[in-house]
Amino acid sequence: MYILGLTGGIASGKSTVSAFLKKKGAFVIDGDIIARQVVEPGKIGLRKLKEAFGTKIIKKDGTLNRARLGKIVFADKKQLKRLNEITGPLIRQRVEEQIEEARQLKIRLLVLEIPLLFEGHYEKYCDSVMTVSIPHEVQLERLMKRNNLKKGEAQKRIKTQMSQDERNRRADIVIDNSKQVEETLTQVIEWLIMNKFA
Numbered sequence: 165m166y167i168l169g170l171t172g173g174i175a176s177g178k179s180t181v182s183a184f185l186k187k188k189g190a191f192v193i194d195g196d197i198i199a200r201q202v203v204e205p206g207k208i209g210l211r212k213l214k215e216a217f218g219t220k221i222i223k224k225d226g227t228l229n230r231a232r233l234g235k236i237v238f239a240d241k242k243q244l245k246r247l248n249e250i251t252g253p254l255i256r257q258r259v260e261e262q263i264e265e266a267r268q269l270k271i272r273l274l275v276l277e278i279p280l281l282f283e284g285h286y287e288k289y290c291d292s293v294m295t296v297s298i299p300h301e302v303q304l305e306r307l308m309k310r311n312n313l314k315k316g317e318a319q320k321r322i323k324t325q326m327s328q329d330e331r332n333r334r335a336d337i338v339i340d341n342s343k344q345v346e347e348t349l350t351q352v353i354e355w356l357i358m359n360k361f362a
């Protein structure tokens with residue numbers, strides 16, 4: 165089984181690329197989905213978050229108030245560290261389990277889509293790492309639009325992550341997503357063909 169790591173800054177286009185890879189037959193493990201599952205009602209993750217951040221981050225229906233927690237952690241590094249210490253190990257455990265499940269299924273191409281791939285050293289599970297890259301201004305614009313954030317808030321979120329230059333330096337493949345989606349997917353197809361997955 166070939167494991168391709170897929171990463172990129174917030175709103176860079178990872179989901180766009182991974183949806184395409186899925187369409188082309190890859191099996192995708194999505195870090196953002198796992199991050200949501202580990203804090204579902206009844207899970208130990210949610211209990212720990214409640215202990216750390218208080219009941220103000222829990223909605224009336226018992227689910228996590230993601231917008232409220234996001235406001236707290238993306239404005240304060242210490243709080244973000246606290247969040248990561250709680251969710252990080254839970255996410256890693258599920259990722260490792262899902263990699264094993266994929267091995268049993270004899271999957272040929274497994275995509276590990278993890279926003280904080282290098283920060284969490286997930287490259288150690290991967291045969292190679294692809295990063296989706298866009299200029300800072302485009303990233304800011306797409307993030308503000310998608311998450312309905314003010315410029316300052318969007319800038320803060322971007323700043324909590326590794327710089328794009330650093331990520332591009334560490335990755336094996338850099339996909340430019342600054343133009344039309346079709347142009348982005350052409351680069352992905354080229355990689356699939358070169359590596360005999362298409």
Ligand SMILES: CC(C)(COP(=O)(O)OP(=O)(O)OC[C@H]1O[C@@H](n2cnc3c(N)ncnc32)[C@H](O)[C@@H]1O)[C@@H](O)C(=O)NCCC(=O)NCCS
Pocket residue numbers: 173174175195196199229230231233234237244247248251252255278279280324325
């Ligand atoms: C803070 C939370 C509640 C905000 O929820 P929200 O629905 O607004 O965002 P969502 O989960 O869809 O994440 C959107 C993007 O934010 C960025 N992001 C998420 N968590 C983090 C983090 N801890 N550090 C830096 N960037 C992050 C990623 O680029 C991610 O793709 C949520 O992101 C969370 O629980 N984060 C901790 C889990 C985690 O580390 N997720 C990353 C997956 S490896």
Ligand SMILES: Nc1ncnc2c1ncn2[C@@H]1O[C@H](COP(=O)(O)OP(=O)(O)OP(=O)(O)O)[C@@H](O)[C@H]1O
Pocket residue numbers: 172173174175176177178179180181196279306307310341342343344345348
């Ligand atoms: N080439 C493109 N041109 C214009 N808009 C794009 C392009 N690629 C992606 N987008 C838009 O930018 C936003 C971010 O894309 P996407 O959700 O794929 O990024 P992501 O890296 O998965 O984000 P996150 O990690 O924050 O969840 C989306 O609203 C998407 O529709």
